Amino acid sequence: MFVKYKPKRNLLQTILHTEILQGMALTMRRLFSRPITRQYPDEEIPVALGFRGQHALVRDPETGGSTCVACMRCATVCPSRCIRIRFHDEESRRVVDSYDIEALRCVYCGYCEEVCPVNALVLTEIFEYAAYSRDPFHFTREDLLANWDRFVEERHIDRETYVNPFWRPRGMPEGRLPAAKRLPVPSDWTLEGQVVGAGYDQQ
Amino acid sequence: MHVLVLLLQILVLFAVVMLHVAYATYFERKIIGHMQVRMGPMRVGWHGLLQPIADGIKSFFKEDIIPEQADRPIFLAAPIICLVAMLTSLAVLPFAPGWVLADINIGLIFILAMSSLSSYGVILAGWASNSKYTFLGGLRSMAQVISYEIAMGLSLVGVMMLSGTLNLSKIVEAQGTSFGGMYIFPQIIAFFVFCVAMLAETNRVPFDLPEAETELVSGYATEYSGMRYAMFFMAEYIGMIVMSAIGTICFLGGWNGPFTVPGVPFFWFVLKIYLFLFVFIWIRATLPRYRYDQLMELGWKLLIPLALANIALTGIVKAIIG
């Protein structure tokens, strides 16, 4: 785009400072427009879809525990190394012994929830969890499950629709995703293959 | 008895002006907020109406920090010089016919003298705090005041020539009660020069170089805290009110209006002052700060020649018409 830095003015415009008057007219118009400020604690702030807030482990209604299969993908991908998982092998599957997240080190990049093949770990929409000490930010598995319960209760979340379409690795075509990740994406998210990858249409 | 009445009048005027100063800050924040599509203060009281009082109480109880290397007596006196000089000029303002504390014959000169005296406060503050930022702020203030004082004084000479007096009440009376009598029409050039110089004299945007928080932290007030810091701001706002009053008296016909409001003889005067204050705030919400050399150029190369030309023109026209 060509930006005209200094538009031509004639003598009269220079003398009368028309540009300053234009600016003044603009601020005057704005005086009567509606402010965009949200009075935060009094007013609810709308949370956008895909917001990355407090961590939670989704509670599986069948087992009552987490669906995590201890694949270690989240712990591997986490750039700030704040996920710590202990597990042991049991016949053909892994059993999680402990699952800890150090939330104070988290940068809320959302990679962990993107890579999780079973949608076990999610970042909820809760962002008001300030505290006066560090301890409350060390989430154990029980804390994370409780986070999920509280989230479901507070925001009336339906598990099926919530653990949904945004938490997929960006730009990966459908065919290369784990089964649990193959969920429909809103049309405006497919734009330019940002979310679903260039090969999405051919699937 | 006379002294007591005078003291009472002074007290009332002081209280009213201070209230205006407090709420000028509130309206400034509100108006600028809304012009920037924000809300301004909203928390203290209904729509933040008690905010200035909260601010006042806060600054009153804040610790008064004096830097170790500062020049103590001058550092302490500077804000008081500022404030007192500004408050003193209130004495000669005629708010309504006969409503003036000191009806002296050199009112206009007195106000100009007091407003330059108050810039001494700024300069001394800059010097005495012994810090780079305040020092630069003080230097800028000095240069700015010298350049714009001249332009302002010269722009008012035209008014003096037309009215033939320096007494502020007489200047208002000389303009008559009619709309066309206001000096803004014959003295439109002077009015323009006056408005620009007025912004510079009160250190307001776009000429707030002595303060310039983006480059000089807080300019001359950097080392001040608590009540002394607040005093500088009171002085600034009283300065705005005084300058608005001079503009009203010299160019807009003072207390005269289209009709007289019964019981409130100062109605039009106060209304015109509010108008001026609004323009002050409006300009602050719109314009960026001038660069230092642009400021000097504007003052010396444009405003002073304009004001001089205006004097010559007024003199010639007056000589021809009689």
Ligand code: SF4
């Ligand atoms: S959001 Fe990012 S930083 Fe935080 S736990 Fe997940 S992967 Fe780690």
Ligand code: SF4
């Ligand atoms: S990626 Fe998901 S399943 Fe794998 S360890 Fe992390 S939470 Fe568990």
